[in-house]
Amino acid sequence: MTQRGNDSASGRRARGRTTLRQVAGRAGVSEITVSRVMRGSPLVAPALAGRVRRVAAELGYVPNRLAGTLAGHASTQIAVILPALSNIVFAEVLKGLETGLEARGYHPILGISNYDAEHEADLIRSLLGWQPAGLVIATAGLTPQSRAMLTDAALPIVEIMDSDIDPIDMSVGISHRGAGAAMARHLVARGYRDIAFIGHDLSRDHRARARFAGLRAGLGRAGRALAPARLRLCPSSVALGCDMTRQILARHRPQVICFANDDMAIGGVFACIGAGLAIPRDIAVTGFNRLDIGQAMPAPLTTIDTRRHEIGRLAARHLIARLEGDDPPSHSDVGFVVIPGATS
Amino acid sequence: MTQRGNDSASGRRARGRTTLRQVAGRAGVSEITVSRVMRGSPLVAPALAGRVRRVAAELGYVPNRLAGTLAGHASTQIAVILPALSNIVFAEVLKGLETGLEARGYHPILGISNYDAEHEADLIRSLLGWQPAGLVIATAGLTPQSRAMLTDAALPIVEIMDSDIDPIDMSVGISHRGAGAAMARHLVARGYRDIAFIGHDLSRDHRARARFAGLRAGLGRAGRALAPARLRLCPSSVALGCDMTRQILARHRPQVICFANDDMAIGGVFACIGAGLAIPRDIAVTGFNRLDIGQAMPAPLTTIDTRRHEIGRLAARHLIARLEGDDPPSHSDVGFVVIPGATS
DNA sequence: GCACGGAATGACAGCGCTGTCAATGATCGC
DNA sequence: GCGATCATTGACAGCGCTGTCATTCCGTGC
Numbered sequence: 001m002t003q004r005g006n007d008s009a010s011g012r013r014a015r016g017r018t019t020l021r022q023v024a025g026r027a028g029v030s031e032i033t034v035s036r037v038m039r040g041s042p043l044v045a046p047a048l049a050g051r052v053r054r055v056a057a058e059l060g061y062v063p064n065r066l067a068g069t070l071a072g073h074a075s076t077q078i079a080v081i082l083p084a085l086s087n088i089v090f091a092e093v094l095k096g097l098e099t100g101l102e103a104r105g106y107h108p109i110l111g112i113s114n115y116d117a118e119h120e121a122d123l124i125r126s127l128l129g130w131q132p133a134g135l136v137i138a139t140a141g142l143t144p145q146s147r148a149m150l151t152d153a154a155l156p157i158v159e160i161m162d163s164d165i166d167p168i169d170m171s172v173g174i175s176h177r178g179a180g181a182a183m184a185r186h187l188v189a190r191g192y193r194d195i196a197f198i199g200h201d202l203s204r205d206h207r208a209r210a211r212f213a214g215l216r217a218g219l220g221r222a223g224r225a226l227a228p229a230r231l232r233l234c235p236s237s238v239a240l241g242c243d244m245t246r247q248i249l250a251r252h253r254p255q256v257i258c259f260a261n262d263d264m265a266i267g268g269v270f271a272c273i274g275a276g277l278a279i280p281r282d283i284a285v286t287g288f289n290r291l292d293i294g295q296a297m298p299a300p301l302t303t304i305d306t307r308r309h310e311i312g313r314l315a316a317r318h319l320i321a322r323l324e325g326d327d328p329p330s331h332s333d334v335g336f337v338v339i340p341g342a343t344s
Numbered sequence: 345m346t347q348r349g350n351d352s353a354s355g356r357r358a359r360g361r362t363t364l365r366q367v368a369g370r371a372g373v374s375e376i377t378v379s380r381v382m383r384g385s386p387l388v389a390p391a392l393a394g395r396v397r398r399v400a401a402e403l404g405y406v407p408n409r410l411a412g413t414l415a416g417h418a419s420t421q422i423a424v425i426l427p428a429l430s431n432i433v434f435a436e437v438l439k440g441l442e443t444g445l446e447a448r449g450y451h452p453i454l455g456i457s458n459y460d461a462e463h464e465a466d467l468i469r470s471l472l473g474w475q476p477a478g479l480v481i482a483t484a485g486l487t488p489q490s491r492a493m494l495t496d497a498a499l500p501i502v503e504i505m506d507s508d509i510d511p512i513d514m515s516v517g518i519s520h521r522g523a524g525a526a527m528a529r530h531l532v533a534r535g536y537r538d539i540a541f542i543g544h545d546l547s548r549d550h551r552a553r554a555r556f557a558g559l560r561a562g563l564g565r566a567g568r569a570l571a572p573a574r575l576r577l578c579p580s581s582v583a584l585g586c587d588m589t590r591q592i593l594a595r596h597r598p599q600v601i602c603f604a605n606d607d608m609a610i611g612g613v614f615a616c617i618g619a620g621l622a623i624p625r626d627i628a629v630t631g632f633n634r635l636d637i638g639q640a641m642p643a644p645l646t647t648i649d650t651r652r653h654e655i656g657r658l659a660a661r662h663l664i665a666r667l668e669g670d671d672p673p674s675h676s677d678v679g680f681v682v683i684p685g686a687t688s
Numbered sequence: 689g690c691a692c693g694g695a696a697t698g699a700c701a702g703c704g705c706t707g708t709c710a711a712t713g714a715t716c717g718c
Numbered sequence: 719g720c721g722a723t724c725a726t727t728g729a730c731a732g733c734g735c736t737g738t739c740a741t742t743c744c745g746t747g748c
Binding site: 017060062063064065066067069070075077080084085086088090091092094095098099102105107108109110111112123125126127128129130131148149152153237238239242263266267270273274292293295296297298 | 361404406407408409410411413414419421424428429430432434435436438439442443446449451452453454455456467469470471472473474475492493496497581582583586607610611614617618636637639640641642
Binding site for chain 3: 719725729738742746
């Protein structure tokens, strides 16, 4: 652990990483042969391949994927752009994606748009600069510019979460508008009339907005009205759901409160319990997403399963299929599932 | 769609992306000048720079970062390896990291080890192949091989979450053993004697194991014993906490149950409520991590804030500092905070 | 009017690897 | 025994960009 030349005081930058050439020199073969061995080509005689592998291991050789990709036109990086990570939903989608990609040797490069379409455009530009083999995106609302970049880039793209779209290339998701409508049918079937809605900042989250629109339209078709929605211009959270529920209860007790998602709904349940109300006898509550925690509550939450794990899995699968020359469907609706629960 | 090579039916691979040369040709300047303009070099005359920028925009030119990095030795990718993403804790750390990195033009390449040290080693190897500028890792238990690769790689490395380690390069975290001991002091101060512990698979999660060891040791020092721990060899979850709590309650009611983390503790709270027990009168409950949801419950959970957001932020900050030639501390303990709550 | 210094631009080599095709032996059929 | 064939191996030219000089063109001061 002495000088070695690298480890330049502050930088600790790696100059002097072992290269193909060094392995080749030490093994007494040409660079291309080492390259073939490292990529498992059957063109190299087994004995030679063994020797080369031994030398490579000895030298701790790690192939430079940058150079390899530049020369060979075959990146194994996949750009992944999500609107947030504070909500467990996207973390689970990302988990599903990472697992599916990693299993086939692909690596995600991550960007978080914060539900900001402009920032999303910047992310698209900079991630495309890495020449990824493909791109998976849960849109924050593609700008025309973003759309143009993606179209021009001509690489496999999966737009995830929403199936009510006309995808640039492929889509995997559910119908959020349909999910809202399904919740409306559920509420109508249960006979509720005085229905309130609590949500976070829907102006940025267009999928939550679609659910809300579907809910309102569905209720309208059944002749029920939705009380004016209560929205707070901040990200969704348990605490927010709790707080806003208390506010509503302070002036009026609706028959049911629909929350924009499970996080908020769980906060709502806590607020109702705190107010001494029995659920669903005194007041009903519904959420969206089917978080595990909502189902573990003493009274499992009425909600809609968005099958996000399946979305991540399928997105990875379709992307890889396309990369391997297959022709996966350009439009996949994984279908949501209404979970009746015990809170409505 | 004639020859052009690109958009080959299935592949949709981009051959024919605009290159520096094309921009240079169209603008009537040399490649290097375009390169300078794209990187904002002051060496180019403003008028010329403007013209070049216009041409680049017209052609939708996106610099190829692979080539740039290969030629210039300055990647802006940062390898990030985490043990899981199912738990919101790591998702939040990742969010903090991404934000900090993105703001300075760096992009995370993600790997999830699933608490598997062997897989972690594979991830390290393959991510290092991208010649990242730095690496952030929440260890799943570095194998000697992993350690060697990281040492040899000679790039800035931040080991996050745990501060009770001798870092390869830098560390940012808290003392998990200390946190366990702090919880022990809290319990002793409250006068509890009959203390149970419920956890998930600690064999793989060495930080949870350290907390447990700290708790047990702390209680031991105070002359209290911990009932034999109940562990289930599966990942932690709300449902698991709920289930295991029911099992314990079926045969005996301890004064307090310590859970390996908040998720499990929340499940425990639900189980106790379901069993008609009042918290903390009939039974106390403690968690770990200080999840928002635990604090939003009618009785805020007694827990320990692990300051994970701060960990992510600081890890990004120190990494970037190092990359920019500064000399950040090699060892940062962000400190945990005991949150007394109302469940103990 | 002229050498000089600085600003602006370019030529060139090469980062580490892979695609392509050529070269080398070894093997084979007749 | 000899050309054809196959299995191996290598030479070479780039992928698209940037570091490092070299070059050109001014305005300056004397």
